[in-house]
Amino acid sequence: MKVWPLIERALVAHGTCAMVSVVKAEGSVPREQGARMVVTPEGFHGTIGGGTLEWRALAAAQSLLEKPRATKIIKQSLGPDLGQCCGGRVVLAVESFERTDLIRVQELAAREEQGPFMLRGRIAGLDVTESFGEQRRNVLVFGAGHVGRALVLALASLPFDVTWADPRPESFPSAAPSNVTIRHGDPLDAVAAAPPGSLAFVMSHSHALDLQIVDAALRNPNFAHVAVIGSATKRARFEKRLRDAGVEAERVAGLICPIGIGGIRSKLAAAIAVATAAQIITLDEALRSSFPQPLAHQRTAG
Structure with a gap:
């Protein structure tokens, strides 16, 4: 606030x-x-x-x-x-x-x-x-489908700056929460523009596009964590293709897939969004504990 x-x-x-x-x-x-x-x-x-x-x-x-x-x-x-x-x-x-x-x-x-x-x-x-002043982390949500929409709403009242990217402009709603910036061009442009300490959560309409985004995000050191929606099978396939493409093994091993905290089995978009929002909070708090320096430089004044 x-x-x-x-x-x-x-x-x-x-x-x-x-x-x-x-x-x-x-x-x-x-x-x-x-x-x-x-x-x-x-x-x-x-x-x-x-x-x-x-x-x-x-x-x-x-x-x-x-x-x-x-x-x-x-x-x-x-x-x-x-x-x-x-x-x-x-x-x-x-x-x-x-x-x-x-x-x-x-x-x-x-x-x-x-x-x-x-x-x-x-x-x-x-x-x-x-x-x-708030020290807000940037969260990039790739995909304006049912889970992407639910996740953006789940993050609306939380202290994050959300970039919401999808190449299909017609997929976005007519209005978005005040902490959201919509980008409907090439998602890889959003990846390239991410500030240090960003989190990427990928859930586009295409597995091929998911792989492109994940590949680019893992190669970008500005991303502290990269996550993609999907099953253990999808993760295994992505890991192999990412390694074959030359992505660093440590970054591939750190890929989050499936997304969301454990213990929630519902497949409802809103339930997945809640589990994922909880995971984002957990990742943010862990990063702040490991690297206590603020995300933005603080100025002291009298």
Whole structure:
């Protein structure tokens, strides 16, 4: 969730809003430091973890709406104070914003649109460094058939930038989720343009085209993982042809096929999409753990 553009829109529309930030988290807690919720007169966006903690934070934020710029620091032990089973401790900062803050908010919104950045000492009385902006991985989905459509919808609310490629322009729906870029030219152009750390999930209308895309993606070091829909038999055939074509053995061995996490046997497109979206989340988290450097360079500003 991009926080400052959301606050900017809220101030333009309502003249007031509030933000709840988890500025410190210890032990077992629902959300990590940096989780945020933006509260407006019409509702709220984001979450700091749900339950009693979020209910109380929401009430505190609502109490600050339409009041002069204010900050409230809330320290909570989830077990003794709230009766929640998590058992950890959190420090929340609840801040109100009014129309007079719009210029500063617009500056921060523009900065966030450019990419991730950090601020230190922004909240009075707290010496914390805050990170803003999403570090989103690019996922390339090749194929606009029934599974491709279902997968794109499954990824719609997740923090990924999706490139959806198919050479048949008529195969795409009239509208797509906001995190999706449609490409209906040569799919190999999309492969060549992939940024570092990308994931490829191939499910075109043609096995021959699948093989072409997989071959090109495995040769492109910008792809962290390459996956293709199909059975164990399809995988065996692809492995042989890829090796014969001179693709590095290590890259061929890393090919994901079949796709999706285990334990889901349904052949429904929506079920395959859910299993595959779960696999994409797992791959993304594993990559972030192995290579903790952010996908995009973070800038620090005061």
